Amino acid sequence: MNTHLFVFAVLFCAPTPTYQTPTYNVLLPISVPWINATTTPASGFLPELLHTVAKEVGFTANATVYDLADPDKSVEQYIQLVETGTYDLCFSPLTVTADRISRVRFTEYFYLTSYSIAVKQTELGIDMFSWL
Numbered sequence: 408m409n410t411h412l413f414v415f416a417v418l419f420c421a422p423t424p425t426y427q428t429p430t431y432n433v434l435l436p437i438s439v440p441w442i443n444a445t446t447t448p449a450s451g452f453l454p455e456l457l458h459t460v461a462k463e464v465g466f467t468a469n470a471t472v473y474d475l476a477d478p479d480k481s482v483e484q485y486i487q488l489v490e491t492g493t494y495d496l497c498f499s500p501l502t503v504t505a506d507r508i509s510r511v512r513f514t515e516y517f518y519l520t521s522y523s524i525a526v527k528q529t530e531l532g533i534d535m536f537s538w539l
Contacts, residue, residue, distance in 0.1 A: 430467040431495035433457060434485055437474045438499060444472055456517070457498050470498070486511060 435453060437444045442451040449472050461468045471494070473480055485497045490510045503513050 428465060428467050430469050431461075432493070433468045433470040434488055434494040434497040434499075435470045435472050436480075436482075436485060436497070436499045437472055441500065442472070444474070453498060468498075 435442065435449065435457065437449070438453075440451070441453040442449050448454065448470075454470070457468050457470065473485070482501065485494075485499070485501075486507055488494045489497050500518055501507070501513070507513075
């Protein structure tokens with residue numbers, strides 16, 4: 408009986424293990440209108456979404472902002488940085504291609520769009536883009 412009491416006491420008196428929130432290195436490319444990089448830290452839809460996802464999933468985001476306008480940086484380079492493990496994820500709207508999906512994993516879509524082209528109306532009523 409004393410043995411069981413001792414085990415019981417050890418289980419309830421042992422220190423509670425602490426949970427350490429994981430930190431992920433996040434590549435956050437600047438792309439208008441998704442990110443406003445004129446503020447510190449960057450603001451806009453993607454930084455807010457990243458903050459929400461990190462909070463809900465339970466991780467800390469160590470975000471690095473990259474400028475897409477920089478000629479030395481490209482979406483292909485971002486894929487390579489995730490593929491090689493330099494960054495854990497690239498938090499940006501990315502097009503899924505066969506090549507990219509063979510190299511990195513993608514989430515479900517978080518933003519879908521159907522872009523359109525505005526054209527001048529003609530008196531003939533011909534819709535030259537009806538095939539789109």
